[in-house]
Amino acid sequence: MGDTIVALSSGPPPAAIGVIRLSGPQAIAAATAVAFPLPEPRRAGLRALRHDGRLIDRALTLVFPGPDSATGEDLVEFHVHGGLAVVRAVENALLAQPGVVRAEPGGFTRRALLNGRLDLAQVEALGDLLAAQTDAQARMAVLGTEGLLRRNIDALQREVLMAAADVELALDFADEDDGGAFDRDALQSRLHALENRIRGWLARPRVEMLNRGFRIVLAGRPNAGKSTLLNALAGRDAAIVSPIAGTTRDRIEVSVAHRGIPFVLTDTAGLVSASDDPIEMIGVERARDAMAQADVVLWLEDSAPLPRADAVRVAAQLDRPDRPAPPAEAVGVSGLTGEGLECLWSIVHAQIAGRLPPEDGSALNERQHALLNRARGAVVAARQEQELLLIAEQLRAARYALDQITGAAGTEAMLDQLFGRFCIGK
Ligand SMILES: Nc1nc2c(ncn2[C@@H]2O[C@H](COP(=O)(O)OP(=O)(O)OP(=O)(O)O)[C@@H](O)[C@H]2O)c(=O)[nH]1
Ligand SMILES: [Mg+2]
Known part of the structure; x- marks a missing residue:
């Protein structure tokens, strides 16, 4: 990691301000060449930025010496005027300095991970935060970046370690006469408790629920008013509406956020x-x-039997004077006037409430879920083994799987995949 990386970390020009970050062993030297003298560490100072003696801009300059910086390396930030020409000129001035190269997507975050400033679960949450489009997604991601998942996984890791310590100890003394004094029952109950805890975690709703959105399907006979209701719920004319029965022939999907929750x-x-x-x-x-x-x-039928036990019976077109009286258990709505829509939304929210990931930042994503499941498999296998050596081996496999959740055992391929989601300058 010899290079010093530079990138515009704020939005694309033109913008009021452009934040250009520089991180790596040559950051201070390169910044000094452009903005001499640099302000004191962690103090903002207004500096003239020059390249080949020419004034490029005056910029608020901040120096964060490593390892106490966001990347864990020497880090310098320039808050320049955010026009394209200025941003290019400052980047080029820095790129002209020895050892400075352009950052790749996620380059700064990757260094933070490698230097132990962030763990993998935090990096994933950071990616989610940048991609978040609804409040619920952003809230979840913010909690993830706080490292809560890490702490929870660490607690599981400690339990695996304690069980492993028992086994390793028994192995050490296996040759001696009292080697048989090892308490198999205690280990069994420890592993059983651990397995149950992991199972509880696996049963929790996953973060993806917030990323893909909850699926609401409108169904019923032709002309029931499905497309009209969909448009009303979506707040825009997404589906064609007509008095001709059989207007909608294919599935039409619209993403909406309601009360901060994503729906399709x-x-x-x-x-x-x-x-x-x-x-x-x-x-x-x-x-x-x-x-x-x-x-x-949402079942837009007054009397036809529900297609699923949990389907919501919706009495549509409530505003029509010629409409037969709706059944008592139905939610009356009109896609035309908007009547009953908020009530319908409340019923929808109540139905999905139990499937929302907990808001304590402890929900797992698919990758984490798969690894935790692997750890569970290893714990189950350890319980079923008789041989101490094989039990120890399974517990090592469990520890490895847990390590991969927080990135303590990161592989390059996994990191590349993860950082592919980031933008340059992050
Ligand atoms: N007054 C009134 N008319 C409605 C309402 N909803 C639908 N309609 C009318 O009923 C007809 C059918 O509406 P659509 O929304 O196309 O019905 P659909 O269930 O999507 O029909 P298909 O796509 O053919 O299955 C159209 O002429 C709509 O204008 C409503 O809430 N109030
Ligand atoms: Mg339709």
């Missing part, structure tokens, strides 16, 4: 039991698939 609304073709039109029948098939995969099904 799916409009479906009206359900008919038979039709001469093969395309209509394919649409019906797709509608049934969508209902099967949905988190919430």
